[in-house]
Amino acid sequence: MKRKALALLSGGLDSTLAVKVMLEQGIEVEALNFTSPFCTCTGKNAGCKSEAIRVAEEFGIPIKVMNKGVDYLEVVRKPKHGYGKGMNPCIDCRIFLLRKAKEYMTESGADFVITGEVLGQRPMSQRRHTLDIIERESGLAGRLLRPLSAKHFEPTLPEQEGWVDREKLLAIQGRSRKEQMQLAEDLDVKNYPCPAGGCLLTEVSFVSKVRDVFDHSDQLNLRDFRLLKVARHFRVGPRTKALIGRNEAENELLSRNIQPGEATLRWIDGSSPLGVLMGVVDDALLETSAKILLRYTRAEPGAECRVNVVIDDNERIIAVPNEFSDPSIEGYRV
Structure with a gap:
């Protein structure tokens, strides 16, 4: 047998x-x-x-x-x-x-x-x-x-x-x-990959991102952990995180992972990465996330800027000042 x-x-x-x-x-x-x-x-x-x-x-x-x-x-x-x-x-x-x-x-x-x-x-x-x-x-x-x-x-x-x-x-x-x-x-085994570590959990620099999700989640979601490998991450509220894409591929990936009730943000008057507000969404958190987003655009410092916000099928424009400095956003960065 x-x-x-x-x-x-x-x-x-x-x-x-x-x-x-x-x-x-x-x-x-x-x-x-x-x-x-x-x-x-x-x-x-x-x-x-x-x-x-x-x-x-x-x-x-x-x-x-x-x-x-x-x-x-x-x-x-x-x-x-x-x-x-x-x-x-x-x-x-x-x-x-x-x-x-x-x-x-x-x-x-x-x-x-x-x-x-x-x-x-x-x-x-x-x-x-x-x-x-x-x-x-x-x-x-x-x-x-x-x-x-x-x-x-x-x-x-x-x-x-x-x-x-x-x-x-x-x-x-x-x-x-x-x-x-x-x-x-x-044994004529060819084309095998070079030995290397394959787990991000071994990387000390990645640990803070993982702990952040554990510490701020009522219910664990695989999506939240998969996205730790992409975009810039900012903790803007106890149950809310803003993610800012770094290129078009990341923008597309973020847009595909939006869940009901979450928001996307883009600066209207120029080239802008995609911002995504994940978790609990309210006006104050939207404004904070929009200000973080503007740091990655060419919006004039101090200018009042228009940011397009989409939540589910609802679209609106909010006006926020481009007032955050680099040290300001570092306080939110995960």
């Missing part, structure tokens, strides 16, 4: 190699890829999802793409095992993904799960102790196989039952990628 593995596939070198090692042993593989609002990929660098799909297509295996969802935001807000150097809950994140994989195993018909984890490669989530915690708390004890470092661990059920030949698994350890690159050459 042919056995099936469910692979967590990011599209990076390690997870790609883990899949290839299983395929070389005649194991049927289905890939599972997770998208996140905190991925460093952008429209110009669609890495993550597209790389995983490319690898799946190249290997001829099915792939399912899942969004981490609002329940993942709760993991980020209060992780059981704490954060790394930024606001990255790496251990809890890994447990979350593997629990989702375990839930999907029944639907996919998979017998076990594989990952590209390498012992000692990542300082927080890939130490022996934390790898043991991740396996135990994911509910996959015995059915979680890490092909690249398998020989550093006790044999899993797939190895014990002879579904997988342990002798053909690897004993890679540490942060160097030399062994993986040699393995890629041996």
Whole structure:
């Protein structure tokens, strides 16, 4: 009977190699890829999802793409095992993904799960102790196989039952990628991306934006976190944020993400970025946001300026003075 593995596939070198090692042993593989609002990929660098799909297509295996969802935001807000150097809950994140994989195993018909984890490669989530915690708390004890470092661990059920030949698994350890690159050459794996961090939660400069959303939200919304990667952000009220586009692509993205009751703003008498008021909207907040918007136009300092405001299908013009200096708007910047 042919056995099936469910692979967590990011599209990076390690997870790609883990899949290839299983395929070389005649194991049927289905890939599972997770998208996140905190991925460093952008429209110009669609890495993550597209790389995983490319690898799946190249290997001829099915792939399912899942969004981490609002329940993942709760993991980020209060992780059981704490954060790394930024606001990255790496251990809890890994447990979350593997629990989702375990839930999907029944639907996919998979017998076990594989990952590209390498012992000692990542300082927080890939130490022996934390790898043991991740396996135990994911509910996959015995059915979680890490092909690249398998020989550093006790044999899993797939190895014990002879579904997988342990002798053909690897004993890679540490942060160097030399062994993986040699393995890629041996297995004819090409066009893999260069190793790099892919999570904005590891970037200390990004943490303040994430905390701001958590601190000022009655209900978590994936949209609010996705938009942290674009535009200029200003906290103008406890439940209100103004976003100012930096180019036409961002203006278009912001306009597509407006929710009912929120407002768009543009200076009428010259070239203007798009301003968006997200959350609670009132006249005082509109005026403050319009003044911030004017700092990114060529409106004459001190001049009374006309700003077009659209809320749902209602359009009106408000007049506000261009009176904010750069230090003035810094007090609002997130």
